Amino acid sequence: MxxxxxxxxxxxxxxxxxxxxxxxxxxxxxxxxxxxxxxFFCAIxxxxxxxxxxxxxxxxxxxxxxxxxxxxxxxxxFAWFLIATLSxxxxxxxxxxxxxxxxxxxxxxxxxxGATALxxxxxxxxxxxxWRSFTHWIGGIGIIVLFIALLPQISGSAVHLFxxxxxxxxSDKILPRIKKTALALFYxxxxxxxxxxxxxxxxxxxxxxxxxxxxxxxxxxxFSIYNDSVAHFNNPTIEYVIGIFMLLAGGxxxxxxxxxxxxxxxxxxxxxxxxxxxxxxTITLAIVGNLVYVMNYxxxxxxxxxxxxVASFASTTGFVSYDYDSWPSFSKVLxxxxxxxxxxxxxxxxxxxxxxxxxxxxxxxxxxxxTLHPNMVMTVIYNRKLLPIPTLISISRFFILYVATIVVLSxxxxxxxxxxxxxxxxVASCVSSVGPxxxxxxxxxxxxHIPPLGKIILTIAxxxxxxxxxxxxxxxxxxxxxxxxxx
Amino acid sequence: MNFVxxxxxxxxxxxxxxxxxxxxxxxxxxxxxxxxxxFFQTFxxxLSFALIVWFxxxxxxxxxxxxxxxxSIGVGWIFVCIFGxxxxxxxxxxxxxxxxxxxxxxFTTTGLSVFHVKEIQxxxxxxxxxxxxxxxxxxxxxxxVTLMPQLGxxxxxLFSAESQGSGTERAMPKTIDTVKTxxxxxxxTTVAEIILLALAGVxxxxxxxxxxxxxxxxxxxxxxxxxxxxxxxxxxAIVVIxxxxxxxxxxxxxxxxxxxxxxxxxxxxxxxxFTIMIGAVCLIGINLFFGGYYNGIDSAKQSIFQTVxxxxxxxxxxxxxxxxxxxxxxxxxxLAxxxxxxxxxxxxxxxxxxxxxMKNSWFEILRTIHPKMVxxxxxTGRPVPQMAIGGVTRYFFLYFVVFFLLTALYALDxxxxxxxxxxxxxxxxxxxxSYGLIGNLPDVGILDTYNRIIxxxxxxxxxxxxxxxxxxxxxxxxxxxxxx
Numbered sequence: 001m002x003x004x005x006x007x008x009x010x011x012x013x014x015x016x017x018x019x020x021x022x023x024x025x026x027x028x029x030x031x032x033x034x035x036x037x038x039x040f041f042c043a044i045x046x047x048x049x050x051x052x053x054x055x056x057x058x059x060x061x062x063x064x065x066x067x068x069x070x071x072x073x074x075x076x077x078f079a080w081f082l083i084a085t086l087s088x089x090x091x092x093x094x095x096x097x098x099x100x101x102x103x104x105x106x107x108x109x110x111x112x113x114g115a116t117a118l119x120x121x122x123x124x125x126x127x128x129x130x131w132r133s134f135t136h137w138i139g140g141i142g143i144i145v146l147f148i149a150l151l152p153q154i155s156g157s158a159v160h161l162f163x164x165x166x167x168x169x170x171s172d173k174i175l176p177r178i179k180k181t182a183l184a185l186f187y188x189x190x191x192x193x194x195x196x197x198x199x200x201x202x203x204x205x206x207x208x209x210x211x212x213x214x215x216x217x218x219x220x221x222x223f224s225i226y227n228d229s230v231a232h233f234n235n236p237t238i239e240y241v242i243g244i245f246m247l248l249a250g251g252x253x254x255x256x257x258x259x260x261x262x263x264x265x266x267x268x269x270x271x272x273x274x275x276x277x278x279x280x281x282t283i284t285l286a287i288v289g290n291l292v293y294v295m296n297y298x299x300x301x302x303x304x305x306x307x308x309x310v311a312s313f314a315s316t317t318g319f320v321s322y323d324y325d326s327w328p329s330f331s332k333v334l335x336x337x338x339x340x341x342x343x344x345x346x347x348x349x350x351x352x353x354x355x356x357x358x359x360x361x362x363x364x365x366x367x368x369x370x371t372l373h374p375n376m377v378m379t380v381i382y383n384r385k386l387l388p389i390p391t392l393i394s395i396s397r398f399f400i401l402y403v404a405t406i407v408v409l410s411x412x413x414x415x416x417x418x419x420x421x422x423x424x425x426x427v428a429s430c431v432s433s434v435g436p437x438x439x440x441x442x443x444x445x446x447x448x449h450i451p452p453l454g455k456i457i458l459t460i461a462x463x464x465x466x467x468x469x470x471x472x473x474x475x476x477x478x479x480x481x482x483x484x485x486x487x
Numbered sequence: 488m489n490f491v492x493x494x495x496x497x498x499x500x501x502x503x504x505x506x507x508x509x510x511x512x513x514x515x516x517x518x519x520x521x522x523x524x525x526f527f528q529t530f531x532x533x534l535s536f537a538l539i540v541w542f543x544x545x546x547x548x549x550x551x552x553x554x555x556x557x558x559s560i561g562v563g564w565i566f567v568c569i570f571g572x573x574x575x576x577x578x579x580x581x582x583x584x585x586x587x588x589x590x591x592x593x594f595t596t597t598g599l600s601v602f603h604v605k606e607i608q609x610x611x612x613x614x615x616x617x618x619x620x621x622x623x624x625x626x627x628x629x630x631x632v633t634l635m636p637q638l639g640x641x642x643x644x645l646f647s648a649e650s651q652g653s654g655t656e657r658a659m660p661k662t663i664d665t666v667k668t669x670x671x672x673x674x675x676t677t678v679a680e681i682i683l684l685a686l687a688g689v690x691x692x693x694x695x696x697x698x699x700x701x702x703x704x705x706x707x708x709x710x711x712x713x714x715x716x717x718x719x720x721x722x723x724a725i726v727v728i729x730x731x732x733x734x735x736x737x738x739x740x741x742x743x744x745x746x747x748x749x750x751x752x753x754x755x756x757x758x759x760x761f762t763i764m765i766g767a768v769c770l771i772g773i774n775l776f777f778g779g780y781y782n783g784i785d786s787a788k789q790s791i792f793q794t795v796x797x798x799x800x801x802x803x804x805x806x807x808x809x810x811x812x813x814x815x816x817x818x819x820x821x822l823a824x825x826x827x828x829x830x831x832x833x834x835x836x837x838x839x840x841x842x843x844x845m846k847n848s849w850f851e852i853l854r855t856i857h858p859k860m861v862x863x864x865x866x867t868g869r870p871v872p873q874m875a876i877g878g879v880t881r882y883f884f885l886y887f888v889v890f891f892l893l894t895a896l897y898a899l900d901x902x903x904x905x906x907x908x909x910x911x912x913x914x915x916x917x918x919x920x921s922y923g924l925i926g927n928l929p930d931v932g933i934l935d936t937y938n939r940i941i942x943x944x945x946x947x948x949x950x951x952x953x954x955x956x957x958x959x960x961x962x963x964x965x966x967x968x969x970x971x
Contacts, residue, residue, distance in 0.1 A: 329903050337891060368961050368964075371958060397848045397851040400844050401848045410817065471855065
């Protein structure tokens with residue numbers, strides 16, 4: 001592995017980030033928040049020094065060298081750590097959070113998880129709250145995708161960088177023109193964000209509120225600028241608007257690109273999108289039934305709260321419009337299911353992804369047929385295509401690893417002394433990038449009281465979930481680092 | 488499908504069932520006249536079924552096909568669950584669902600019981616309870632050894648030393664021989680435990696009850712505070728050893744008897760079972776000690792007893808699980824989910840599956856950098872066929888889905904989230920005693936009918952190979968042959 005390339009790329013990324021810091025800096029000027037202006041200025045300085053340092057140490061000649069899989073993976077994983085560390089600087093500088101919590105907060109932002117270590121959100125500087133939402137937006141589209149789309153240097157050999165970060169299993173992952181794809185994704189992302197902002201403003205929100213919430217929504221993040229999240233507005237229209245945009249953000253962005261090319265009917269031909277909608281509708285109705293029957297809600301209220309909460313969990317956003325912890329446990333189990341299903345592949349959502357789930361369920365059917373007819377070849381058809389056996393194997397292994405990750409991390413988290421409920425739901429919520437869980441870290445709670453070691457475990461959980469396990473876990477294999485290759 | 492065969496299996500089962508009722512009936516005649524009637528009614532019912540089948544002579548093909556085998560297992564399960572419940576029901580003390588719950592718990596070696604609450608004094612019924620629990624243990628092992636390999640089941644094909652490499656054609660005499668030996672081992676270990684416990688000072692009737700509950704990993708004894716009150720490390724040590732014996736693949740013992748000692752040491756599943764167990768004992772012991780819950784020796788005793796009890800899915804409780812710190816309880820929850828070795832009387836996902844899944848996934852990680860890489864996964868030195876690995880991964884997913892559905896259904900009745908999760912795991916893995924491992928400890932006796940039915944489902948689904956249940960429920964199975 002050529003560490004020079006990794007160093008060079010990380011350096012460029014760091015310099016790129018310093019430019020991004022300019023946005024909250026300007027905002028701090030506008031709102032005349034001088035201390036936070038200092039904070040961002042300091043962050044820019046650190047990012048620049050680190051950036052030029054790393055770039056100087058490394059070397060990359062794009063005409064001579066290509067980025068291999070190993071370098072791609074190493075770069076992506078270290079990039080996430082680097083950016084998360086740099087993004088944490090403003091929190092530390094302003095003395096709002098201790099370093100571990102600040103790292104937790106910024107990783108939670110970048111991985112679009114939305115779990116917060118802040119107890120009191122209202123009253124913080126405007127520029128900092130904007131930065132908090134903005135980390136979602138950067139992380140949502142993907143640090144690397146952003147990098148490829150906006151920076152000209154490395155587009156030629158970015159395939160492995162791109163693959164290491166983008167979610168889903170389909171063969172569409174390896175796209176011929178990375179740069180074009182990255183740009184297309186970026187434009188859709190931007191369009192959705194701006195649209196939501198305008199709609200929210202039409203519904204009567206101020207510019208600042210609308211901006212923050214739409215950044216957070218489209219990234220499926222879940223940071224709000226209010227302590228009680230979206231419940232603060234207490235306005236059904238706004239909840240439905242945000243709900244619908246959350247659902248959209250949980251859909252496949254490549255599919256939306258296809259919609260711009262071939263028209264709206266592409267949506268209904270996609271197995272994953274259909275199942276996603278079916279899942280959301282089914283679970284919403286089940287919860288409405290449960291709420292109306294057990295809690296004596298009116299149907300209107302039941303629909304309003306359950307739709308928002310289901311959309312929030314299904315897209316792994318994590319906004320809260322109602323204290324769902326007070327709901328009956330049946331509803332909570334259904335919400336918990338979404339920690340596993342997650343959104344669609346190719347979206348900003350986390351979790352196992354609907355497409356994988358659909359294939360897994362189809363495989364059960366295939367297995368039944370195969371047991372009855374032992375010599376039969378197993379076939380699974382998805383999106384009118386026959387899936388190759390290696391893909392099937394890979395998907396079931398992903399599922400096992402996902403569950404195993406939750407098991408191992410929750411045992412580790414429980415060892416730091418938190419309660420069982422916090423251990424399992426905290427980890428499940430962070431791996432799937434939803435954010436809020438149940439109980440003390442639930443709808444009205446936060447992660448502030450989790451011990452530092454526990455926060456680090458949760459941070460790793462978030463990154464594992466965001467990079468879809470393999471990219472991160474492969475670093476743990478000794479084979480990855482060995483110089484001699486038998487291949 | 489040849490229904491005659493299924494019918495015949497049904498008839499044979501009723502016959503065996505009727506005969507196994509005779510000793511209990513005689514006992515009831517002496518000790519417990521009130522429940523004598525209940526047993527007699529069940530006996531007549533079973534006998535008449537057996538006789539109908541006996542006289543209705545129809546020729547059938549001796550070779551069992553896949554579908555017939557599956558249907559027989561399905562029918563067999565429904566039969567024992569319902570017929571075994573009849574004595575409880577006929578006494579008039581239990582409602583039908585209660586009776587079904589008690590009996591299913593017994594036949595799945597779960598060990599949950601409504602006896603503690605009913606506080607009934609029906610000794611014959613208790614004998615029946617212990618006996619069915621003990622028979623259930625050996626039945627599970629025998630079904631695994633004899634039927635599963637022939638059905639091409641993913642589980643059996645993989646692990647049992649017996650079925651490896653022998654393919655589908657197996658000489659029947661050899662099977663019968665195996666069955667005899669394994670029954671002998673089962674009986675032998677039970678007797679050995681009774682003797683050891685008696686030597687350690689336990690009264691003979693209690694020793695018998697405990698060993699029947701231990702070897703079958705059922706864990707039902709009608710005094711669940713027994714070990715706590717006795718407080719004897721010697722008795723606990725004996726019970727721990729026999730719980731472990733009950734939760735290891737019985738085929739291994741068969742191999743030991745044939746002097747194939749290497750087989751025992753090389754067995755991947757056994758190695759991992761002990762590794763995980765020792766690891767868990769250490770972690771829980773440390774947690775108990777440093778958490779300030781017990782002193783040094785008590786921590787060790789507690790952690791060994793509880794870990795083994797949960798891993799072997801026996802479910803004896805030594806102290807209240809509630810007193811354990813959260814970390815220990817969470818670990819025990821996962822151990823319950825995993826369960827013991829395949830081919831044993833234990834329930835759960837099974838160590839062999841877990842090891843295979845982990846090896847498999849650990850390898851998949853490498854494919855990130857070498858997408859074309861092919862690897863062979865070995866268990867006990869033999870490569871595992873790709874198809875079997877696929878079967879296990881799908882089994883795992885199915886287990887997860889079923890677990891989730893049952894949890895949701897159980898929660899529908901207003902049980903808390905943690906309580907639902909732990910209760911369902913406890914039932915699906917047939918642990919039983921660890922009921923309320925991570926939630927509040929609800930009383931089994933006061934559950935309502937709806938919850939009981941969910942738990943019965945959980946116990947049965949956890950015990951039988953999930954795919955068999957799903958298959959029996961699929962229209963594909965009952966439909967006519969289409970193009971094959």
